[in-house]
Amino acid sequence: MSELGFPTKDLARKKFQTALTILGLTLSIATTVFLVTFGQSLGFHVGIVAGGTVTPGFSYMFSVFILIVGVLNFLAGVLATSFLVSAAMSERVKDIGVMRATGCSSASAFSYFLTELSIMVFTSCVIGTILGILARSACISILNALGFSIAQTPLNTLSILVIFVAFVVAAHVIGVLPIRRATKVKPAEALSPIFSLGTTSAPKGPVPSKLGFSFKVAYRSLIRRRFVTWQAIICLAVVLTLTTLTIAGGVIANQTTQSYVERAVCRGVIVVGHPHITEQYEVLLSQPFEAKPTEQINYSDQRYMINESLVSELNANPEVRVDPRFILNTTIKEVPGVIINPEATEPEERYVFIGDHRVSEVLLIGVDPKVVVNRWMIFGAPLNETDMYSAVVGDSLAYGGFADALKQSFMFNERFDIKGIALDPLNSGWVVYVPYRALTGQTGYNLLLLKVEGTNRSETIAKLEETLSGTGLELLELNDALDKNLNFLGRVWSLVMILPLFSLGTATLCLLSYMMLSVTGQQRELGIMRALGAKPKTIMKMIFIQALIIVLVSGAIGITAGFIITWLFLIPEPVVSSLTMISITAWLLLALALIALTSLYPAVRVTQKSITGVIGQP
Amino acid sequence: MREKAVLAFSVCKEYQIGDFVVEALKDLNLEVAKGEFISVYGPSGAGKTTLLNLIGGLDKPTSGEIVVFGHDLGKHNEDFLSTFRSKYVGFVFQSYNLISTLTSLENIEFPIELAGKSGEYAEKRGEGLLKLVGLSHRAGHLPSQLSGGEQQRIAFARALANNPPLILVDEPTGNLDTETGLEIVRILEKLKAKGKTIIATTHDERILHLGNRVLQLRNGRIITENE
Numbered sequence: 001m002s003e004l005g006f007p008t009k010d011l012a013r014k015k016f017q018t019a020l021t022i023l024g025l026t027l028s029i030a031t032t033v034f035l036v037t038f039g040q041s042l043g044f045h046v047g048i049v050a051g052g053t054v055t056p057g058f059s060y061m062f063s064v065f066i067l068i069v070g071v072l073n074f075l076a077g078v079l080a081t082s083f084l085v086s087a088a089m090s091e092r093v094k095d096i097g098v099m100r101a102t103g104c105s106s107a108s109a110f111s112y113f114l115t116e117l118s119i120m121v122f123t124s125c126v127i128g129t130i131l132g133i134l135a136r137s138a139c140i141s142i143l144n145a146l147g148f149s150i151a152q153t154p155l156n157t158l159s160i161l162v163i164f165v166a167f168v169v170a171a172h173v174i175g176v177l178p179i180r181r182a183t184k185v186k187p188a189e190a191l192s193p194i195f196s197l198g199t200t201s202a203p204k205g206p207v208p209s210k211l212g213f214s215f216k217v218a219y220r221s222l223i224r225r226r227f228v229t230w231q232a233i234i235c236l237a238v239v240l241t242l243t244t245l246t247i248a249g250g251v252i253a254n255q256t257t258q259s260y261v262e263r264a265v266c267r268g269v270i271v272v273g274h275p276h277i278t279e280q281y282e283v284l285l286s287q288p289f290e291a292k293p294t295e296q297i298n299y300s301d302q303r304y305m306i307n308e309s310l311v312s313e314l315n316a317n318p319e320v321r322v323d324p325r326f327i328l329n330t331t332i333k334e335v336p337g338v339i340i341n342p343e344a345t346e347p348e349e350r351y352v353f354i355g356d357h358r359v360s361e362v363l364l365i366g367v368d369p370k371v372v373v374n375r376w377m378i379f380g381a382p383l384n385e386t387d388m389y390s391a392v393v394g395d396s397l398a399y400g401g402f403a404d405a406l407k408q409s410f411m412f413n414e415r416f417d418i419k420g421i422a423l424d425p426l427n428s429g430w431v432v433y434v435p436y437r438a439l440t441g442q443t444g445y446n447l448l449l450l451k452v453e454g455t456n457r458s459e460t461i462a463k464l465e466e467t468l469s470g471t472g473l474e475l476l477e478l479n480d481a482l483d484k485n486l487n488f489l490g491r492v493w494s495l496v497m498i499l500p501l502f503s504l505g506t507a508t509l510c511l512l513s514y515m516m517l518s519v520t521g522q523q524r525e526l527g528i529m530r531a532l533g534a535k536p537k538t539i540m541k542m543i544f545i546q547a548l549i550i551v552l553v554s555g556a557i558g559i560t561a562g563f564i565i566t567w568l569f570l571i572p573e574p575v576v577s578s579l580t581m582i583s584i585t586a587w588l589l590l591a592l593a594l595i596a597l598t599s600l601y602p603a604v605r606v607t608q609k610s611i612t613g614v615i616g617q618p
Numbered sequence: 619m620r621e622k623a624v625l626a627f628s629v630c631k632e633y634q635i636g637d638f639v640v641e642a643l644k645d646l647n648l649e650v651a652k653g654e655f656i657s658v659y660g661p662s663g664a665g666k667t668t669l670l671n672l673i674g675g676l677d678k679p680t681s682g683e684i685v686v687f688g689h690d691l692g693k694h695n696e697d698f699l700s701t702f703r704s705k706y707v708g709f710v711f712q713s714y715n716l717i718s719t720l721t722s723l724e725n726i727e728f729p730i731e732l733a734g735k736s737g738e739y740a741e742k743r744g745e746g747l748l749k750l751v752g753l754s755h756r757a758g759h760l761p762s763q764l765s766g767g768e769q770q771r772i773a774f775a776r777a778l779a780n781n782p783p784l785i786l787v788d789e790p791t792g793n794l795d796t797e798t799g800l801e802i803v804r805i806l807e808k809l810k811a812k813g814k815t816i817i818a819t820t821h822d823e824r825i826l827h828l829g830n831r832v833l834q835l836r837n838g839r840i841i842t843e844n845e
Contacts, residue, residue, distance in 0.1 A: 213727075213728070213731040213732070213737070216724070217717075217719070217720065217728070220719040220720055220724070221719045223719075224718070224719040225719075525717050525718065525719070528715045528716075528717060529717065529728070529732075530700065531674075531676055531703065531709055531715070532703065532704070532709070532728060532729045532732065532776070533700050533701065533703045533704025533705075533729055533732045533733065533780075534700060534732055535696070535697050535700040535701070536696055536697070536700075537697075538700075538732065610677065611676045611677070612671050612676050612677045615676075615711070615715060
């Protein structure tokens, strides 16, 4: 028979097995293509919801999240491929034995089954890629119809091609191993009725009898099929790492980024200033989600200046902490930095200049570091009382206006060294904080941030309003702007968290495919057990215990790995409340239960088959 | 008159294979007394294994009645039949059908624990049965580590695990050489002497001669019956 004739006929004859393998692979590649292409529209260029933009610090976290989930999804897909091909080849080892016994060489058998693998992999990759692209378009259209504003960016064909090639290569490299193992089995061994590929010859270690006979049989079965069991555990561990990262990472990252914003804006803070200034400040704070045009204001105009005696009067109030500021729109100029190249051999190559002389338009804020009410998430160091020509810059400015901000300076009248980078939604992160006393010639404030610390907030505010009456200044609560920022971040996270849910669905289907192949492999023995008096529920219990052992072992590995990745790579200074932990635990338990429950479907199927039919199978 | 262990009335069994209907048993009637040894022979496809499957409650007749120890098997659900098999029937299959993941001893313990007996009892009983079939030294071995004859002896020990009154044996020496087959014949002799009801399908004359009655089956019907 021709090299293509046998594989195509064989695949058509084994419809169920072929369909399961193709389905598993198709879903894996479809999800990866979807994840990467949709992620590019969403995460790598976060620019959604009414044209607003997330500052680079936050965007970075979304990107890292999508990148890690994408890599894990790819790994899960490749492992699932190996897994499905392994399971399929375990089923075919007797056929290979018959082929070899009738004169077919090991190389020819290998070539036939490699062609089968190639047909399945290429079919899956083509269908999967098309489905992934269609899913992306459908998802963007649905989300836009729901009120979000996601750009239909052109497809990144290069990344799709990379995914396609990577899947084809990885599936072949890993898929070839079980084929090689199966074709190497001696015909006599392969044709033995009790031979099963990937099984050990002797049971390892005693099984505690107190756990019951069902457990003993399930455990023995897993140990005997050690190779396939470990493959299942590794595959599921990756999937569960993905699950943990999705659930724990997503929930914690959502809470943490919201906490960063809350710390940057400071809940309960009131701004006091001329109405032009306070309104402008609120607009600047709303930039990430509204992108309203700002007015051109001469911040140095005398009518915006706040009387020194008023600041002193407010400072005398023990229930209020006053953070006086001078803000202005200005330009700063990047100063190139010098870094040491430790690998340089020549002295003249030892020092390397970084950066340029870029000019950036920023909101510059003079503060008194001693009384600043905000507690930004800062990379580097905050300003302190002794600092003079030092600055903390917003994350957008740090990434957009400098090569390596923490190693550089900028010019604004004087040269300021950058000490820290703050995650700050104000003016979308195009902001600079410097010590007020470093602003040469500046002798007043145009904005006050008041933090009410007393127990009776409304009474304190009433007193403040009384103090401000007749001064021409306005008092404005910032909680509304803060809540809008938090809602915006929440919406972005809920969108980002849609992505891994798709891969979770795929993973569950892959596991279901595996369990079906695994149960099919065991169905003759399960039939014997029934013939010996095992009730259908006993058989289901045994299969469920097998699935549960796999899920629990892989759960322990996967969940631990997921938390480590979340803590080490995903989120700096994570915020985890007890409620968060409870919700994460509940979600993870639900995911584990769902995955374990998928084993019941093949279990039910096998118990519905006739015993004589099942035992009669070779 | 001896009590009846098995009664079959006008039993028909049909199988649907694609578009074809195959009649494995046609209007078969049979009575087996308790303690009787019935040998059944006939060509391949005569319906011998189907008859054993119906008597053992592994399958249900298309029409007619199979009553075993007073239970009309066609009228009961799968749960009942599982309990019935566990309590009344010991199967010995032609291809041994041992559970490959369990050791010899565990294969024998399996039906005992399924019947709800304690692990300790199952172990003791399993060891006793291994001794009976002369394979105590193979207790910890997997089926893959045993010869065909040894596997068949383990299968007999497993069939006796719950001390069932009825033993169904399908071509027990079909896959064995003459000498190994003799060991199986000896086990059957012992079981007959113990008063077990035995129905054995076979082509082996030594087993045919053990039968109180010998039935010849052809095309799903009993065509001769000799005492």
